[in-house]
Amino acid sequence: MDGTLNVSPPKIIQGGMGAGVSWWMLAQAVSKLGQLGVVSGTAIDLILARRLQDGDAGGHIRRALDHFPFPDVAARVWDKYHVVGGKPADQPYKSVPMHSQKPSREIVELCIVANFVEVFLAREGHENPVGINFLEKIQLPHLPSIYGAMLAGVTYILMGAGIPTRIPGVLDRFAHQESATYSIHVSGANNGCETSMVFDPREYLKGSLPELQRPYFLPIIASNALAALMLQKSNGRVDGFVIEGPTAGGHNAPPRGKLHLSESGEPIYGERDIVDYGKIRELGLPFWIAGGYASSQKLREALAVGAAGIQVGTAFAFCEESGMKREYREHLLNESRAGRARVFTDAIASPTGFPFKVAQMENSVSEAGTYQGRNRICDLGYLRETYGKPDGSLGYRCPSEPVDIYLSKGGAVESTVGRKCLCNALMANIGMAQTRKDGYMEQPLITCGDDLAGIARFMRPGGGSYSAADVIAELLS
Template identity: 50%
Template structure:
């Protein structure tokens, strides 16, 4: 299927100093922080952030569902390479949508050298998400993209796609993102960009790369380097990244342990409380005076979802806060209506709990899981799931005995993981985050045998702000309501009526 190409002027170069909004809306899950949510936040004068995780799968599945509203097709009509957009539409778009119980088509898996078709799909997916968030907002509105350092094999193509859409900020945590500044500089110059790949047992350095000129050829426009915010948990990591200009970010998000999604494990020997959750202490808290002394802007995250906490962050020298849970639960997020409804029902009744599961993620990082009936958070529900790994975003590259690179995931079938040199201990308690997160947004896979993937929702553990908002808005709140609530204790902030 051909795609109509709409002529449009390139995004103008942003001012030398980008806006530093008080509120950063967190980049959550897979498309929970989707373009609609990011757009609402950016339009209100804050930093709206889209998730850069698994956007190749999101784009392919939305197109197979018929692209309701035509939004992704509208974005792809503005992509600089009509031929590339046309190839993806030809392969995945289904007029009127596939049958509800039909499986989604598989997409190319990530490797150190992802197939060209997979690279194109990823570039287009991230382009479309950022383009839709920024559409017709003007240069004063800022949009960011959040990626995970752990998902290295997706990073170069995701950031290229986002930059082609004029993304203003890149945010990254779940690791040490020391090579992202040089990657952004290379892509902005139109040169191939690479990052080092963590290969278990690797004896030689291996990289993951993307070549903008090779992918787009003469269609490659000029690109502008976005600002980069490194998500860190302690001031020591911030100091390390600040020390060298080559790896220095433009600012930091200081994320405390209660934040949703993946979080850094406790420093030192892992200890669990009576509920089986990691125990954090003073060593896991950043020294905010040292953060301020670095001289770069920083935002606080993890239990900063109330007006009192926002004011506290500013008094400590922060520019503002990053907040996830209030926006994840808002009516503008990408959560499927059923999942959001169940979460809000539990929030109203005071029964909503979020567990920091040290085993759920195959990455080895603790992962926050909302306890919901009938979801993969329940042991009996998850154990009934056929164990498989087909989306494979969290696969770990490893060096085989023959020197070649293989790929394994602690959530894949145990016998396959053991065959690839893993241990049985590493597989215990691991869950398939990839498929669960896709189910959260209504894009869960329907297997040929009739099995349908269950949801697996992540939220932050601090629910104080959400409990207050559900009192005020019994049927749910919008992103703008959350923004107004967060700023209630800030002097000089005029809150518009909605």
């Protein structure tokens, strides 16, 4: 896989949707149809642990683990988390160790295995490429995650929410089974702080290591400037871009320049946020356009400006193969059909500081009343910020954790206002809500793009839902 893209580029990329929304079943369905299915690698270690505690219905994880090339590692994960028949609904899920700059062996193993399993299952039953999506901001799990996905033969790695200039070099090193280093962002780092992470496959996997392919790398970005920067500054090959606009689901890039909010509190995008596709084309790499492009008309428009195709999220998030909890999916589809669906771009909910699109839904975190009854807790920690302590050691804090704890770690009180615990909410979105000792059940916070308003257009006549194949047929029509 040296040189430029030598598989024929897909017209449609099914966007990676965390956490667990674009799971292996959706990606498999899309890739089987000859487009690019993308699994989400976000918090996939936690999701695997919870799926195992739910009993591994259908035995899919067991089947994937039987193909993991290092059986002792697979056995440790299975033995630790699998519950025959699933745990009782009112019993909490076990916790998994949090990621850190010096992670425990247990979480590294779980992370390698979980990324392997997700890609392995998405690749079953066909020969077509599969991709995996990560968020650059969630840096601590990057190395074992990428390695696990490569072990399963992932063809594309797509990465948004940040400027991932240091990932191409990691892919090159892993393709040669060499150890890789990744430098993490540390707020207030001082000279004594150790800011790099190292992953040596041989430290975790005993025996001969299989040959690996170097996946193609597609950063997901929102501006010409970032595309050019990626090419100038990357420590290895970039194979193309996904250019994502502010109507897309999930996290959005903030507007360029000073943040201005509308009366309803949503970020205002302006002239400076408009992408010049001519300039992107001049960079000479394939690109896909994302954010409100889920129609045959928009696909044609994208091709006309020189794109290889489009990346689509929301339309797939609500199809039958999506990992979103069925009840929420059906509810929002009905809302869309009835013309009531509303999406709000929340500038402050996400601990990442990026604007985050939220479908308005009763009994969810989007309803302030429901959320205020929740005691703050940070027990998953994917969105924690790493910060430097005066003694040179590292600490981890999240503006959604209990306020006094956040302040004791040097966090600013303003940063805590309006923050939501995305980690727990996103698990609730896919039917894996944590139950607290006091009986509180974590609530969902569904993210999706502005396209939610129109998704009922994919529904089969007389039917209550639609499949990934329906979306693809419509887009290619």
